[in-house]
Amino acid sequence: NSSAAAVSNLGALDAAHHLHPFSDMKKLNATGTRIIERGEGSYIFDNHGKRYLDGFAGLWCVNIGYGRKEIAEAVVRQMNELPYYNTFFGTTTPPAVLLAQKITSHAGPNINRVFFTGSGSEANDTWFRMARVYWGAMGKPTKKAIIARKNGYHGSTVAGASLGGMKWMHEQGDLPIAGIHHIDQPFWYAEGGDLSPEEFGLKMARQLEEKIDELGEDNVAAFVAEPIQGAGGVIVPPASYWPEIARICKARNILLVADEVICGFGRTGHWFGHQHFGVEPDLAPIAKGLSSGYLPIGGVMVSDRVGNVLVEEVGDFNHGFTYSGHPVCAAAALENLRIIEEEQLVERVHDDIGPYLAAGLKSLEDLPIVGEVQQVGLMAAVQLAEDKASRKRFEDKEKAGVTVRNHCLENGLVLRATGDRMLFSPPLVITHAEVDQMIDITRKGLEHAWKVMTA
Numbered sequence: 001n002s003s004a005a006a007v008s009n010l011g012a013l014d015a016a017h018h019l020h021p022f023s024d025m026k027k028l029n030a031t032g033t034r035i036i037e038r039g040e041g042s043y044i045f046d047n048h049g050k051r052y053l054d055g056f057a058g059l060w061c062v063n064i065g066y067g068r069k070e071i072a073e074a075v076v077r078q079m080n081e082l083p084y085y086n087t088f089f090g091t092t093t094p095p096a097v098l099l100a101q102k103i104t105s106h107a108g109p110n111i112n113r114v115f116f117t118g119s120g121s122e123a124n125d126t127w128f129r130m131a132r133v134y135w136g137a138m139g140k141p142t143k144k145a146i147i148a149r150k151n152g153y154h155g156s157t158v159a160g161a162s163l164g165g166m167k168w169m170h171e172q173g174d175l176p177i178a179g180i181h182h183i184d185q186p187f188w189y190a191e192g193g194d195l196s197p198e199e200f201g202l203k204m205a206r207q208l209e210e211k212i213d214e215l216g217e218d219n220v221a222a223f224v225a226e227p228i229q230g231a232g233g234v235i236v237p238p239a240s241y242w243p244e245i246a247r248i249c250k251a252r253n254i255l256l257v258a259d260e261v262i263c264g265f266g267r268t269g270h271w272f273g274h275q276h277f278g279v280e281p282d283l284a285p286i287a288k289g290l291s292s293g294y295l296p297i298g299g300v301m302v303s304d305r306v307g308n309v310l311v312e313e314v315g316d317f318n319h320g321f322t323y324s325g326h327p328v329c330a331a332a333a334l335e336n337l338r339i340i341e342e343e344q345l346v347e348r349v350h351d352d353i354g355p356y357l358a359a360g361l362k363s364l365e366d367l368p369i370v371g372e373v374q375q376v377g378l379m380a381a382v383q384l385a386e387d388k389a390s391r392k393r394f395e396d397k398e399k400a401g402v403t404v405r406n407h408c409l410e411n412g413l414v415l416r417a418t419g420d421r422m423l424f425s426p427p428l429v430i431t432h433a434e435v436d437q438m439i440d441i442t443r444k445g446l447e448h449a450w451k452v453m454t455a
């Protein structure tokens, strides 16, 4: 109901007043922005009424799909009852309590507590401080260093961006901050050379042990990793990787942190990605699918190993946010999880639509441009290649990915390209027919890009 003039002038106003994340604003102002107005199921609609199949579920997050009125109704009820109150100074609110309980009911027997935040980045900053407080309380205050991975992504706060391994982010703002170290990523296609995936997985995991030896075990607090790297390109590690990582964390007495911001809440066909790999984290940041993006909320799932010390030994943990456990955001997340539970969406991903997507993606493998397909549940990547046999990638990786992405967009499909990897992360409610549509449009985009890149 904003004024008609303003609505018709949104593009110009956007350029004049609104700085976008991760965007070259000069280029964006020149090309203009696509104004998204509506969403329904697995589709979004722009202000010209054009419909797009959202193969990326917003930003990895709209797990239950768009337009679920139940969440709006739960939010209106809570908003009218108690629009905000905090959980500082001995107070709490029913949605925050009930949400913490519901999350931990899906997180395995050793995780029984949640610390709430407003985003996934804040969740990473939260465990970053929590891990050091934990080791202080354990009488090992020098265990402060965090080991993370190149090409990992953990957010845009100072600690989140430092924990992340994206060099091009570190260069803006003189990151990483002290005390954060990176080892290589388990990206076999690009970095495995002549090693088998299994050998490469072990080799990459053993870099953790080497880094611990280099830093000194008494100086290392934790290792953090996404079960499957998301923004880095949906990089599924070889099967040998996670068991070895878990073994090393246990043997060398460092905390294992699984960043579940993308992998959580059914994305992999399990409630959490670490469950797909059979490892148990001591700490796990969450966000995105927690509320399906309907309202901003994040948190850290805390194991009893850390939680009991935090409660029994630490006293005041001097950390937290105004919106930690925000009652309206928590109400939206509660309703979101109820839908995921009642419609058995996690099981659906594992037993039905995940395998269906896998079959669809497999049908693309015959294309000359497809170097590799990786998929777990409803999280997948198609690696583009100039020469399949040698795993040779295109010189201009960005151009290859953008060419596929733009062709798909023209044909009504939103896909994410990270360099020369096409990423899929559709809503968990996507139907078989919509997967067929997604695969068909992707095939056309891949064939088009092959012509462009080999012309």
Ligand SMILES: Cc1ncc(COP(=O)(O)O)c(CNc2cccc(C(=O)O)c2)c1O
Pocket: 059, 119, 120, 121, 122, 124, 153, 154, 155, 156, 226, 230, 231, 259, 260, 261, 262, 287, 288, 298, 416
């Ligand atoms: C693993 C992981 N951890 C933390 C964050 C940070 O969450 P917040 O954004 O809520 O602070 C993320 C977020 N991941 C994310 C966010 C925005 C864009 C893209 C992309 O792949 O283009 C990915 C993430 O993927």
